[in-house]
Amino acid sequence: MTQPNTYIMRCTACGTRNRIPVEKVGTVAKCGKCQGPVHTDVLRIDHALTITDSDFDSQILRSPLPALLDCWAPWCGPCQMMEPFMTELAATWQGRIRVGKMNVDENPRTSSQYRIMSIPTLLIFDNGQLKDTLTGALPRQSIVQAMSAYL
Incomplete structure (x- = not known):
């Protein structure tokens, strides 16, 4: 379940679900498991x-x-x-x-x-x-x- 000001998206490298704060949308986040890049622009x-x-x-x-x-x-x-x-x-x-x-x-x-x-x-x-x-x-x-x- 997402919190009010977050999105959930998978890392395309390892498939781990990552919580992305609204204010981070449009940036490149880091996967919590594999540390790979998570491109949040798709949330737009x-x-x-x-x-x-x-x-x-x-x-x-x-x-x-x-x-x-x-x-x-x-x-x-x-x-x-x-x-x-x-x-x-x-x-x-x-x-x-x-x-x-x-x-x-x-x-x-x-x-x-x-x-x-x-x-x-x-x-x-x-x-x-x-x-x-x-x-x-x-x-x-x-x-x-x-x-x-x-x-």
Whole structure:
């Protein structure tokens, strides 16, 4: 559980969870375990990141925050319906959850690796591991409930 004026993020080198005071956001902190650098600028991201096959590992699997990846396609009506509240959640969860969007038509390697057979599909990752998969156009509250363990 985070204290009111702190964030929790993982060291990308050793995976240790580190408490980052609000006033240290934007600086390079030091991991409490391995003493490696912890780049806190990621805590400022307030929008959904566009994820591709080439940056999936660095942006999602090695994310210092739990990640929610929206797998979508531009021709998908239900995907279009979910976009406004995915954008809202990215802003609301700034510094706590990384939200990403991946066009499945343009990124077949990752789509195939995680067996995306229908869209929209939401993938939940923490510490480099797939924790849950949510399929279909879900109401905002269902997504919030699924992510509550990571907030």
